[in-house]
Amino acid sequence: MAKLQGSRINPKHFSLSQLKFYIILVPLSLFMIIPVIYQINQAFKPLGELYAFPPTIFVKNPTFKNFQDLFALSGTTGVPMTRYLLNSIAVTILTIILNLIITVSAAYAFSKKKFRFKNTLFNLNQMALMFVATAVGVPRYLIIVNTGLINNWMAHILPLIAMPVGLFLVKQFVDQIPDALIEAAIMDGAKDFKVIQKVIIPLVRPALATTVVFTFQAAWQATEASNNFITNDTMKTLAFYLNSLSTNNAVAAAGMTAAATVLLFLPNLIIFIIMQSNVMNTMTHSGIK
Amino acid sequence: MTGSKQNQVKQIRRKKLSSSKDGMRTFFLMLPYGLLFLAFIAVPIAVAIGLSFTYFDVINVPKFAGLSNYIMLVTQDESFLKFVLPNTLKFGLIVGPGGYILSFVLAWMLSQIQKIPRIILTLAIYTPSMASGVFIQVIWKTIFSGDQRGILNNFLMEADVIDQPIQFLLSPDYIMNIMIIVSLWASMGIGFLAMISGILNVNEELYEAAYVDGIKNRFQEIIYITIPSMKPQMLFGAVMSIVNAFNMGYIGVALSGQNPTPGLAGQLITNHIDDFGFLRYEMGYAAALSVVLLLVVTMFSKVAHGLFGERD
Numbered sequence: 001m002a003k004l005q006g007s008r009i010n011p012k013h014f015s016l017s018q019l020k021f022y023i024i025l026v027p028l029s030l031f032m033i034i035p036v037i038y039q040i041n042q043a044f045k046p047l048g049e050l051y052a053f054p055p056t057i058f059v060k061n062p063t064f065k066n067f068q069d070l071f072a073l074s075g076t077t078g079v080p081m082t083r084y085l086l087n088s089i090a091v092t093i094l095t096i097i098l099n100l101i102i103t104v105s106a107a108y109a110f111s112k113k114k115f116r117f118k119n120t121l122f123n124l125n126q127m128a129l130m131f132v133a134t135a136v137g138v139p140r141y142l143i144i145v146n147t148g149l150i151n152n153w154m155a156h157i158l159p160l161i162a163m164p165v166g167l168f169l170v171k172q173f174v175d176q177i178p179d180a181l182i183e184a185a186i187m188d189g190a191k192d193f194k195v196i197q198k199v200i201i202p203l204v205r206p207a208l209a210t211t212v213v214f215t216f217q218a219a220w221q222a223t224e225a226s227n228n229f230i231t232n233d234t235m236k237t238l239a240f241y242l243n244s245l246s247t248n249n250a251v252a253a254a255g256m257t258a259a260a261t262v263l264l265f266l267p268n269l270i271i272f273i274i275m276q277s278n279v280m281n282t283m284t285h286s287g288i289k
Numbered sequence: 290m291t292g293s294k295q296n297q298v299k300q301i302r303r304k305k306l307s308s309s310k311d312g313m314r315t316f317f318l319m320l321p322y323g324l325l326f327l328a329f330i331a332v333p334i335a336v337a338i339g340l341s342f343t344y345f346d347v348i349n350v351p352k353f354a355g356l357s358n359y360i361m362l363v364t365q366d367e368s369f370l371k372f373v374l375p376n377t378l379k380f381g382l383i384v385g386p387g388g389y390i391l392s393f394v395l396a397w398m399l400s401q402i403q404k405i406p407r408i409i410l411t412l413a414i415y416t417p418s419m420a421s422g423v424f425i426q427v428i429w430k431t432i433f434s435g436d437q438r439g440i441l442n443n444f445l446m447e448a449d450v451i452d453q454p455i456q457f458l459l460s461p462d463y464i465m466n467i468m469i470i471v472s473l474w475a476s477m478g479i480g481f482l483a484m485i486s487g488i489l490n491v492n493e494e495l496y497e498a499a500y501v502d503g504i505k506n507r508f509q510e511i512i513y514i515t516i517p518s519m520k521p522q523m524l525f526g527a528v529m530s531i532v533n534a535f536n537m538g539y540i541g542v543a544l545s546g547q548n549p550t551p552g553l554a555g556q557l558i559t560n561h562i563d564d565f566g567f568l569r570y571e572m573g574y575a576a577a578l579s580v581v582l583l584l585v586v587t588m589f590s591k592v593a594h595g596l597f598g599e600r601d
Contacts, residue, residue: 009400009401009493010400010404011401011402011403012403013403018402021399021402022402022406024398025395025399025402025410028395029410029414031474032413032414032416032474032477033413033417035417035428035429035474036416036417036428039424039427042431053443054443055443102321102322102325103322105318105319105322106318106319106321106323108318109315109319110319113311113315113318115312115319121319121323124331125326129528129532130532130586130590131330132535132538132582132583132586134535134536134538134539134559134562135535135562135579135582136334136336136337137562137563137566137567138337138340138562138566138567138572138575138579139334139336139337139576139579142336143328143329147328158328161321162322162325162326162329164326164330192314214479217419221421221422221423221424239421239423243423258427261427264421265419265420265421265424269416269419272419273412276408276412279482280482280486281486283479283482283483283485283486283487284486284487284490286479286486286487286522286525287520287522287525288524288525288598
């Protein structure tokens with residue numbers, strides 16, 4: 001019966017009619033993932049395998065030597081690699097925490113408070129979803145200079161905190177919380193801070209997890225600040241260091257470059273896999289009306 | 290909840306919302322986000338627009354120059370009209386709307402298979418979009434590298450297709466296509482995920498009703514049911530695709546290692562901005578280019594809103 005055709009979305013069982021989708025999807029997925037797998041394997045290859053002809057995807061005799069070399073390395077200015085790594089960790093953690101705090105407060109205000117120009121302001125944020133940061137590199141630089149943030153840790157963090165996508169997704173989630181729940185909390189004497197802490201945050205966890213995933217990706221891999229806003233080498237980040245490693249591309253450094261790319265990429269992948277179901281849950285409410 | 294309690298709630302709510310103290314609190318809830326939004330998104334755009342009407346070399350105070358930057362753009366900057374603008378539109382169209390259609394098709398196919406393989410394949414397709422500039426650059430440079438180490442060259446020479454390695458990344462004939470492939474590879478991101486979840490959440494009864502009403506095949510299913518039921522996700526996906534396309538603007542310079550890119554074949558507005566802004570310190574002109582870029586992005590997004598936005 002034709003009626004059954006409609007329920008093919010999200011099928012519970014395998015049927016031959018799905019085969020055609022696998023025939024397209026599997027090779028395409030391989031095309032997508034093989035370069036990544038290859039690069040991750042590169043990091044564990046000993047020197048001989050790195051330059052083997054023909055190149056192989058998978059490592060045969062995995063070694064941590066590339067990572068050891070990388071960690072033992074100091075930049076041209078004498079700054080040890082571990083310093084860049086620690087800088088990146090500190091900057092990323094701070095960015096995520098501050099981003100969560102300001103995003104959830106603004107989302108709560110947008111969703112549950114009444115104030116003038118609320119819709120205009122939210123529409124403005126929605127327009128900013130299409131903000132292309134690279135278009136305004138110059139003005140951003142001028143703002144950093146004029147606010148005295150050059151060579152300040154905050155130059156890494158502040159430009160990344162206000163993330164329109166994050167606010168948008170969290171606000172969509174706060175919208176789902178019934179007003180009665182918040183009113184009950186207010187009746188029990190809770191102030192805004194308590195409401196956010198006890199009602200909002202527990203109920204919008206998936207959206208917050210999603211925001212963490214995207215903020216992590218943005219902060220951990222950011223190079224704008226290290227390139228333009230920071231001149232002091234001891235304050236630059238891992239992503240910047242990796243950039244300089246790969247452009248100075250000495251042949252011997254290929255293994256170390258691969259190790260560094262893995263340090264830069266793998267945490268994203270792991271965090272995404274852990275948060276995967278939260279992210280998909282959030283995406284259900286991602287629509288722009 | 291009892292009636293009296295409900296009344297109490299309403300009273301409190303009215304009181305809370307009307308009191309100026311609450312207004313103050315709302316203001317402080319919004320303040321941090323608002324300030325940072327202003328400082329790093331709104332003001333930079335305003336400054337770019339302002340500077341685009343000036344002559345500014347970073348050292349001296351900006352001098353008002355009227356429309357001269359824009360006039361120079363269309364009359365004197367030969368490379369802009371001949372290469373940069375057409376390149377940007379071509380790249381933007383294929384990677385933006387093209388990548389968008391691709392991500393919808395993939396999302397739809399993924400929704401037609403079972404859950405566990407779907408999660409695995411989705412992860413494989415999504416993973417490249419998590420890669421940062423450097424990661425993308427290192428991987429694809431190894432593949433397209435112009436010497437013997439280049440995997441593609443190596444493969445083609447083994448297969449006797451070519452005798453000499455091809456300088457893929459330095460050749461004006463190849464660079465644009467490579468940029469497009471790499472950008473599409475890295476573009477199945479958050480919009481793609483949103484569309485999968487949009488398709489999976491279309492009410493199944495709608496399909497059944499539609500078949501009763503005479504829909505005959507899956508194509509009609511997509512056109513009449515799936516897409517109209519997930520317009521909000523379609524719009525979100527569209528905006529994300531557009532942004533992604535223009536955020537990939539650095540890729541040509543990153544892959545070729547040269548700004549301008551060889552023969553200007555891969556030169557996009559983004560690179561042109563860096564060229565004039567950070568290499569030649571002609572900030573006024575760079576700002577005018579930024580404004581053009583922002584206008585192009587806005588234009589793309591307007592089309593998306595026209596297609597999928599709610600008209601009421």
